[in-house]
Amino acid sequence: xxxxxxxxxxxxxxxxxxxxxxxxxxxxESDYYLFWYKQPPxxxxxxxxxxxxxxxxxxxxxxxxxxFQKAAKSFSLKISDSQLGDAAMYFCAYRSLYGQxxxxxxxxxxxxxx
Amino acid sequence: xxxxxxxPRHKITKRGQNVTFRCDPISEHNRLYWYRQTLGQGPEFxxxxxxxxxxxxxxxxxxxxxxERPKGSFSTLExxxxxxxxxxxxxxxxxxxxNTDxxxxxxxxxxxxx
Numbered sequence: 001x002x003x004x005x006x007x008x009x010x011x012x013x014x015x016x017x018x019x020x021x022x023x024x025x026x027x028x029e030s031d032y033y034l035f036w037y038k039q040p041p042x043x044x045x046x047x048x049x050x051x052x053x054x055x056x057x058x059x060x061x062x063x064x065x066x067x068f069q070k071a072a073k074s075f076s077l078k079i080s081d082s083q084l085g086d087a088a089m090y091f092c093a094y095r096s097l098y099g100q101x102x103x104x105x106x107x108x109x110x111x112x113x114x
Numbered sequence: 115x116x117x118x119x120x121x122p123r124h125k126i127t128k129r130g131q132n133v134t135f136r137c138d139p140i141s142e143h144n145r146l147y148w149y150r151q152t153l154g155q156g157p158e159f160x161x162x163x164x165x166x167x168x169x170x171x172x173x174x175x176x177x178x179x180x181x182e183r184p185k186g187s188f189s190t191l192e193x194x195x196x197x198x199x200x201x202x203x204x205x206x207x208x209x210x211x212x213n214t215d216x217x218x219x220x221x222x223x224x225x226x227x228x
Contacts, residue, residue, distance in 0.1 A: 004156075035216060044116050045157075045205070045219040091156045100145065100170055102217065104156030 002027045004094050004105035012111040013082045020067075021077045021108045023092030031097035034068065034075045039107075040088040048090070051075065053097075079110075087112045116140075118220035120206050126226045127196055134192045135223045139208030146189050147217065148181055149205040150174065157205055163189060164211070196227045 003026045013019035025034070036048040051059045051068050058066050063083075067076045079086055092105040117140040127133050139146050144165050149157035160179070162170040165186035175181075178196075183189040193200055203224050207217040 009154075037219075044118075044221045046116065047216050047218075050216055093156075100147075100162045100164075101159050101172075102147070102157075103159070107154070107156050 002029075002032075002094050002096070002103045004092050004103050006090075006092055006105040006108050008108045009106070010109045010111070012113055013079070013086075014113050015082055015084060017082055018078060018080045019082055019110065021079075021090050021092075021110065023075045023077070023105055025073050025075065025092070025094050025103075025105075027073070027094065027096075029096055033095045033097070034066075035093040035095070035102075036064070036066070036075075036077045037091045037093060037104075038086075038088045039091065040085075045091070049077065082112050084112050084114065086110060116218040116220070118206060118208055118218050120204075120220040120223050122223055123221060124224050124226075126228065128228050129196060129198060131196055132192065132194045133196060133225065134190055135204055135206075135225075137189045137191070137206030137208075137220055139188070139206070140218055141187070143208035143210055143218070144186065145209045145211045146183055147207040147209075148189070148191050149207065151203040151205055151222070160191075160204075193225075196225075198227045201225055201227045 034051045039045040063080045089107045094103045119138045146163040148160040151157045163183040178194045203222040205222045206220040209217045
């Protein structure tokens with residue numbers, strides 16, 4: 001079974017600075033999807049960024065980018081120019097290429113300091 | 115708002131009572147998921163529907179839990195004889211079904227069992 005680990009329960013960053021959230025996963029599969037989701041306090045979980053494992057190029061969405069290291073099974077999220085609205089729980093998630101089950105990590109709580 | 119709605123948003127019940135939650139997915143989404151999320155943890159997969167068929171169930175889904183999606187649209191999750199350990203946030207998510215798409219989450223139903 002696949003597992004997802006986020007080793008940083010909490011992180012903080014100064015407004016306008018850059019922060020990197022870590023995620024590692026364990027799988028024996030070669031093709032899969034990886035996701036970062038954001039869950040603001042008392043609000044719905046939303047997708048931040050998605051990466052297909054067969055793509056070598058790292059995904060980027062505006063201020064959010066990932067560092068996908070397939071051999072190391074690492075999938076970190078970099079947030080540039082942090083804003084107060086980035087404060088939330090961030091979850092890393094895995095899905096097999098043909099599977100339906102999403103496996104989530106335990107999350108990292110990100111605080112943004114003004 | 116992601117377009118996925120859940121009702122009720124909060125439910126307080128006494129141990130031993132039955133509760134039922136409803137999820138209305140995005141209308142064109144044929145995949146529907148139920149997750150349980152406890153405080154400080156990531157969502158844990160409970161069950162998955164493709165249209166009206168329940169195709170996968172987690173070991174977390176004991177016999178006291180039942181889920182339905184009668185016409186392939188909305189879904190209900192019922193918990194019979196609730197226990198204090200059932201207290202959690204119950205999240206619903208839906209997706210189109212293509213391999214490259216992602217889930218859209220509802221706001222969740224927070225269950226408290228006294």
